[in-house]
Amino acid sequence: MALxxxxxxxxxxxxxxxxxxxxxxxxxxxxxRQRPFVMAVNLALLLVAALLLGxxxxxxxxxxxxxxxxxxxxxxxxxxxxxxxxxxxxxLAMTTHWYASAGDDGRGPFFQPLFMFQVMGINGAxxxxxxxxxxxxxxxxxIASYALLIHGGGKHRTQAAVHYVLxxxxxxxxxxxxxxxxxxxFGTLNLPDMAEKASQLSPDNVILAKAGGLLLLLVFGLxxxxxxxxxxxxRTYSMTSAPVAALFAIMTKVGIxxxxxVHTAVFGDQAGALSGLASDWLWVLGILTIAVGAIAxxxxxxxxxxxxxxxxxxxxxxxxxxxIGTPEAMGAAIYYLLHSTLMTAALFLLxxxxxxxxxxxxxxxxxxxxxxxxxxxGIAFFVVAMAVVGMPPLSGFLGKVWLLQASADSVHVAWxxxxxxxxxxxxxxxxxxxxxxxxxxxxxxxGAEIKAHNLQWLALSSLLMLAVLMVVFAGPITELSNSxxxxxxxxxxxxxxxxxQP
Amino acid sequence: METVYAIxxxxxxxxxxxxxxxxxxxxxxxxxxxxxxxxxxxLFASGxxxxxxxxxxxxxxxxxxxxxxxxxxxxxVIGFAMxxxALILALRAxxxxxxxxxxxxxxxxxxxxxxxxxxx
Numbered sequence: 101m102a103l104x105x106x107x108x109x110x111x112x113x114x115x116x117x118x119x120x121x122x123x124x125x126x127x128x129x130x131x132x133r134q135r136p137f138v139m140a141v142n143l144a145l146l147l148v149a150a151l152l153l154g155x156x157x158x159x160x161x162x163x164x165x166x167x168x169x170x171x172x173x174x175x176x177x178x179x180x181x182x183x184x185x186x187x188x189x190x191x192l193a194m195t196t197h198w199y200a201s202a203g204d205d206g207r208g209p210f211f212q213p214l215f216m217f218q219v220m221g222i223n224g225a226x227x228x229x230x231x232x233x234x235x236x237x238x239x240x241x242x243i244a245s246y247a248l249l250i251h252g253g254g255k256h257r258t259q260a261a262v263h264y265v266l267x268x269x270x271x272x273x274x275x276x277x278x279x280x281x282x283x284x285x286f287g288t289l290n291l292p293d294m295a296e297k298a299s300q301l302s303p304d305n306v307i308l309a310k311a312g313g314l315l316l317l318l319v320f321g322l323x324x325x326x327x328x329x330x331x332x333x334x335r336t337y338s339m340t341s342a343p344v345a346a347l348f349a350i351m352t353k354v355g356i357x358x359x360x361x362v363h364t365a366v367f368g369d370q371a372g373a374l375s376g377l378a379s380d381w382l383w384v385l386g387i388l389t390i391a392v393g394a395i396a397x398x399x400x401x402x403x404x405x406x407x408x409x410x411x412x413x414x415x416x417x418x419x420x421x422x423x424i425g426t427p428e429a430m431g432a433a434i435y436y437l438l439h440s441t442l443m444t445a446a447l448f449l450l451x452x453x454x455x456x457x458x459x460x461x462x463x464x465x466x467x468x469x470x471x472x473x474x475x476x477x478g479i480a481f482f483v484v485a486m487a488v489v490g491m492p493p494l495s496g497f498l499g500k501v502w503l504l505q506a507s508a509d510s511v512h513v514a515w516x517x518x519x520x521x522x523x524x525x526x527x528x529x530x531x532x533x534x535x536x537x538x539x540x541x542x543x544x545x546x547g548a549e550i551k552a553h554n555l556q557w558l559a560l561s562s563l564l565m566l567a568v569l570m571v572v573f574a575g576p577i578t579e580l581s582n583s584x585x586x587x588x589x590x591x592x593x594x595x596x597x598x599x600x601q602p
Numbered sequence: 603m604e605t606v607y608a609i610x611x612x613x614x615x616x617x618x619x620x621x622x623x624x625x626x627x628x629x630x631x632x633x634x635x636x637x638x639x640x641x642x643x644x645l646f647a648s649g650x651x652x653x654x655x656x657x658x659x660x661x662x663x664x665x666x667x668x669x670x671x672x673x674x675x676x677x678x679v680i681g682f683a684m685x686x687x688a689l690i691l692a693l694r695a696x697x698x699x700x701x702x703x704x705x706x707x708x709x710x711x712x713x714x715x716x717x718x719x720x721x722x
Contacts (some may be wrong), residue, residue: 274715
C-alpha cells in the first residue's frame with residue numbers, strides 16, 4: 101500500500117494528534133503558541149481535503165481500517181460528496197478559527213484542543229461508510245460540542261447546554277436501538293453492504309428494517325433540526341459564542357448528510373420493499389419545518405436568534421430536497437448546503453462583531469448608540485442578507501432557483517414552491533427590520549472606539565468572498581455537485597469496494 | 603430465555619423513559635443510565651441469543667455472533683463517559699442556576715405551592 105493511500109485517514113488523524121499535542125507542554129498553557137499551530141493544521145486539512153476531492157473525481161478512495169476484509173472491518177470512503185463536505189469543513193474551521201483567535205478563545209480553558217476534536221468528529225462522520233462508526237464519530241463531535249457550547253461560561257449557556265446535552269444523549273440511545281434493529285435484520289452495518297442486501301431481505305425482516313431506518317431518521321432529524329425536534333437549536337445556537345455558533349453551522353448539515361448516506365443510498369430505489377422509506381414523512385416535515393422556522397424568524401428579537409431560526413429554515417429546505425429524491429434535486433441541495441453553511445457562519449460571526457460594538461444593547465433589535473464601525477459592518481450585513489434571502493447575484497439566488505427547478509416535476513410542486521419562496525420573503529422582511537434597527541435606529545454618539553480585530557475582518561470577508569466565488573465558479577461547482585449526487589444515487593456496492601481496494 | 607430477556611429490556615426502557623421525562627436533572631441522568639443499560643442489552647441480542655457457544659467460526663455448528671459483543675463494549679464505554687459528563691453538567695447547572703430543574707427554573711405553580719406551605 102502506497103503512502104498516498106493513507107491520505108484519506110489524515111482528516112481524522114491530524115486533528116486528533118493536534119488536539120493531543122495542544123494539551124501537552126509547550127502548548128498547553130500558551131494561546132500565542134496554540135493559535136499559529138492550529139492555523140497550520142487547518143491549512144493542512146484544507147490541502148488534504150482538496151487532494152482527496154481531486155482523487156475522488158477520478159475514483160472514490162477506499163480505506164480499510166486495520167486491513168480487515170469488508171464487510172467485517174470499518175470502511176472509510178472518500179467519494180465526491182464526502183470530499184466536498186471535507187473541503188467545506190476545512191474552510192469553515194479555518195475561518196471560524198481565525199475569528200476565535202481574535203480573543204474569543206481566551207475566555208475559557210481548552211478552546212483550541214476542543215476545536216480540533218470537534219473538527220475530527222465532523223470529518224470522521226463524513227468519511228465513514230459504517231453505520232456504527234458513524235455513531236462513534238457522532239459522539240466524538242457531540243462531546244466536543246458540549247464543551248465548546250459552554251465555553252466562556254455564563255448562566256444562559258449552562259441552561260442551553262443542559263437541554264442540548266440531555267436531548268442528544270437520548271438521541272444517542274435511539275441511534276443505538278436503531279442500529280441494533282438494523283443489524284438484526286441486515287446482518288451487517290457496513291453501508292455499501294446494507295445497500296446491496298436491502299432488496300433481498302425476507303418479508304419478516306423488512307418490517308424490522310423499516311423500524312430501524314425510521315429510528316435513524318428520528319436521530320438524524322434531531323441533529324438536523326427537523327420539525328418537532330428542532331426546539332433545542334435556537335436557544336443553543338443563539339446562546340453560544342459567535343465562532344462556536346459559526347462552526348456549529350455545519351453540525352445540522354451532518355444530520356442531512358447522514359440522511360443522504362443512509363436513507364438515500366441504502367433505502368433508495370434499489371431497495372425493493374424498503375425504497376422511499378423516509379420520503380413520505382420528509383415532504384410534510386420539511387415544509388412544516390420551513391413554516392415554523394420562518395414564523396419564529398419573524399418573532400426573533402436578536403440577530404443571533406434570527407440566524408438560528410434561519411438555520412431551521414435551511415434545514416427544512418434541504419429536507420424537502422431529500423423528499424424529492426432525484427439526483428437533480430440532490431445536486432441542487434448540495435450547492436444550497438454549501439451556500440447556507442457558509443452564509444450562516446458569516447451571519448453568526450457578523451452578529452458577534454455587532455454584539456461587541458453595541459455594548460449593552462448587544463445584538464437586540466432596539467434603539468441604541470451608533471456602531472463605531474457602522475459602514476463596513478453595514479456593507480457586510482447587506483451582502484450576507486442578500487445572499488441568505490436569495491437575491492441575485494449572490495450564491496443564495498442560484499441555490500434556490502436550482503432547487504425550484506429541480507422540484508418542478510414533483511407532485512407537491514405547489515407546496516414546495518410556496519414554502520421556499522415565502523420563506524425567502526420572510527427572510528427579506530426580517531433582514532430589513534434587523535438592518536434598520538441595528539444600523540439606523542440610533543441615538544447619541546458612538547461609544548468608545550471599539551474596533552473589530554483584523555482577524556475577525558479576515559474571517560468575515562473571506563466568507564463573503566466565498567459567496568461571490570460560488571457564483572463566479574458556479575459552473576464547475578454545479579457540475580461537481582451533480583456528479584456527486586449521481587455517484588451517491590448509483591451507489592457504491594461492496595463488490596466495487598473490493599475492486600477499488602488495492 | 604428470549605421472553606425473560608425481552609421483559610428485562612422492556613422494563614429497563616420503561617423506567618428509563620419515565621425518569622428521562624422528569625423535571626429534575628438527577629432523575630433524568632438516572633433515566634439515561636437505565637436507558638443505556640436497556641440499549642446495551644438490546645444491542646447484545648441483535649446478533650441473536652446463543653447459549654454456551656464460542657464466538658469463533660469453525661469451532662461449533664452454531665457460533666455466537668462476536669460483532670454485537672464488540673458493539674456493546676464500545677457503547678458501554680461511550681455511555682459511561684457521556685453519563686459522567688451529564689452528571690458534571692447537572693452539578694454545574696445546579697450551582698449556576700440555583701436549582702436542579704432541567705429547564706433551569708422552578709415552575710410557577712410549584713413555586714406558589716411551596717410559598718404557600720412555607721407561609722402556613
